[in-house]
Amino acid sequence: MPIAMHPIGVIHSPFTDPRTMPIQPVSENSAAGTVELFPEFAAGLKDLEGFSHILLVYHFHRSRSWSPTVTPYLDTVPRGLFATRAPSRPNPIGLSLVRLVRVEGARLQVENIDVLDCAPEARIGWLEKAAVEMRKKVADDRFH
Numbered sequence: 001m002p003i004a005m006h007p008i009g010v011i012h013s014p015f016t017d018p019r020t021m022p023i024q025p026v027s028e029n030s031a032a033g034t035v036e037l038f039p040e041f042a043a044g045l046k047d048l049e050g051f052s053h054i055l056l057v058y059h060f061h062r063s064r065s066w067s068p069t070v071t072p073y074l075d076t077v078p079r080g081l082f083a084t085r086a087p088s089r090p091n092p093i094g095l096s097l098v099r100l101v102r103v104e105g106a107r108l109q110v111e112n113i114d115v116l117d118c119a120p121e122a123r124i125g126w127l128e129k130a131a132v133e134m135r136k137k138v139a140d141d142r143f144h
Contacts, residue, residue, distance in 0.1 A: 008038035010026075011058055013113050032101070035108040042106035049103045050125025054110070086124075134135035 012034040037045065037055065048054065065088060072075065072084040087094065101109040 005059070006039075007059075009035055010037050011056060011113065012071055015113075026029070026109075031113065032109065032111045033098075033113045035110055037108075039106060045106065045108070047125065048100065048108075050123070051100055052096055052123035054100050054108070056096045056098055056113075058094045059085045060089070060094050063088050063092035066090050066092075069119045075103045118126075 014031045014033070066081065067088070068081055068089070069078040070081055070084055070086045072079055072086060081089065096113055098110040099112050101111055103109075
């Protein structure tokens with residue numbers, strides 16, 4: 001069975017050249033950006049403003065090939081691709097944890113467009129009240 005993804009919006013970033021992008025979100029060069037959802041998905045943003053961070057899943061539109069090993073930034077040793085943050089992957093899918101600044105209709109103002117390993121100061125909006133119970137619960141069939 002083929003897997004298909006369909007865009008739900010566009011990420012706008014000040015970066016246009018991969019050679020000048022920051023390699024970590026804590027870089028002095030990290031910047032703010034905008035996520036613009038297509039109108040038919042705008043209602044899905046309800047209640048998002050209570051969260052401090054959101055995950056963006058996106059297509060690496062400039063990725064053309066991949067290799068099982070790469071030499072990552074800040075290193076000189078070839079490493080296994082999946083032990084790195086290299087964007088050239090067999091399935092060019094990116095995942096970024098960004099700070100949510102505000103929701104404006106179908107637009108999200110965000111900061112630190114990059115992958116983060118940990119955000120200890122993250123808020124989880126309406127889920128905060130359920131955090132203790134969350135550890136005890138398992139999934140049900142509502143999304144199957």
